[in-house]
Amino acid sequence: MTGGAVLRSEPLPRTVRLLLLAQVVNRLGAFSLPFLTALICADHGASLATAGLVSAVFGLATIPSRLAGGGLADRIGRRTTIVLGLCGCATAQLAIAASTSLTWAVTGAVLLGLAFELYEPPSQAIIGESVPERQRVRAFSLFSAALAAGGMGAGLLAALLGHWDLRWLFVTDAATCLACALLIRLALPRDRPAPPGADQDGTAVRPLRDRALLGVLATGTAYALINQQTVMTLPLALARQGLPAAYTGLLFTAAAATTVLAQPLVRLPWATRLTTPGALALAHLLLAAGLTGYALARTLPALLASAAVWSLGDLLVMGRIYALVTDLAPPGGSGRYLAVFGTSWGIAATLAPVLGTQLLARAGTTTLWSTMAALCLLLAALHLRVTPESPGLDNVAEAVRRRVPDAA
Structure with a gap:
């Protein structure tokens, strides 16, 4: 192969x-x-x-x-x-x-x-x-x-x-x-659910006491805040630049199409060999590139290209992050672990409109997207330092690394 x-x-x-x-x-x-x-x-x-x-x-x-x-x-x-x-x-x-x-x-x-x-x-x-x-x-x-x-x-x-x-x-x-x-x-x-409050070994399931999960929740909330800017603030940013409102729907469609069409990328050997921190760092570099494109683009083709690059990063994040949270959970506790992590989206949905509109009103579109891109770069560095490796998934990555030369 x-x-x-x-x-x-x-x-x-x-x-x-x-x-x-x-x-x-x-x-x-x-x-x-x-x-x-x-x-x-x-x-x-x-x-x-x-x-x-x-x-x-x-x-x-x-x-x-x-x-x-x-x-x-x-x-x-x-x-x-x-x-x-x-x-x-x-x-x-x-x-x-x-x-x-x-x-x-x-x-x-x-x-x-x-x-x-x-x-x-x-x-x-x-x-x-x-x-x-x-x-x-x-x-x-x-x-x-x-x-x-x-x-x-x-x-x-x-x-x-x-x-x-x-x-x-x-x-x-x-x-x-x-x-x-x-x-x-x-x-x-x-x-048939497990007995309340315990995993299969009888150990209490307490997601909020799991430091690894709380670290993933912190970086996940920062990502969700950035992600929501591309949903809630993008239409306002385009209008502020004097661009047609119809561009918003086209950009959303381009992003969705990229997410669907790019699915084979997650099965490429080089992508599968990445550890979880490495994959999330790469994802945030792609997110930063897409947001930088939003900051600089003034034409529809450039905006569409930026939306596609952003979506590639988003695809890598969504696959890896939920797999990591599931892997961190004890048997029978994945529902509660995923629920705690998922609160990042509720926090983002509440704070993102306020933060985005304030940045847009006070500093303009270029500063808005440049700030979001800089935050993505910071998150890329943080993932390499603080995100735990997913034991099962990263062992799979090592197994794939050994398989690839044999299939060539």
Whole structure:
């Protein structure tokens, strides 16, 4: 096998493949959230400040939601928790769609936040525990690709329904949540969780006392803050540069397409041989390059190239980081470990709009993206120094290193 060839991969377990399909179905409808503030302003006469506050409260609500998802996954089972979360999201979205007052709409938004992240820890735990260590990076990378593929279809549906009535966005999102819940309920086997609070050896599972996990959580939160700038602040940054708002959708589509099409890269021998700290450092160098492109680019082709480079880094991060967290967890505790790590996204969703808009308003787009790129370089250095190696995955990397010359 040559150095640039793609290693032949074992097929993923049926459970994981069904979960990936369900994620695509669910993601197809996940376009209502960006329109929450628009609906509150248009239908209920709220000010922009009020709408922004509601959005921030939603972000805060996702933090206990994520923690509850991990706890429930390890106590009542993964499948049950996923179905519960999806049905809760559907109920909240229908409440928002049917709201006749601002109070009703805000209540629906808070309930949506409390149900929104119940799905993630158990679904990630299923992936981490259903595949052998050597396949975890690939499986989590495909999970990211499923989100991206569904997101591309979601954008098209949002464009169609948004011209009709914003409330139908929430109705459609609720329908896809229920369809996903039904698929999970019928297709996934019922799992039997470990006894509450203990792993298979009877040792208490306490993620917040695991220093290795807390270190990964710290760097993961910094990454999530940067990542959210490319979602929440990018449209404002383009407008400030005098570029068409339509560019935002094109950049999001280019990023999603790159995530899907670049999946074979994670199976290249040189990528598989990288240790976890080395892979995360390389990923953040790519992220820095993409953000530098955003700082310097003034044309659509340059912006599209920057989005593609950023997405390559994002692909490496998502596959490796969730595999690392799963590997750090004791048996039966991956749901809670993934939940604690996942709070990084709730923190980012709350802080990123404030930090991004302040930088944009006070210093401009070039400084915004240059600052984010510099933070990525700092994180690349930190990963090499403080990120633990994932024992199982890095042993696999060594095994692959020995395999490659034999297959040449």
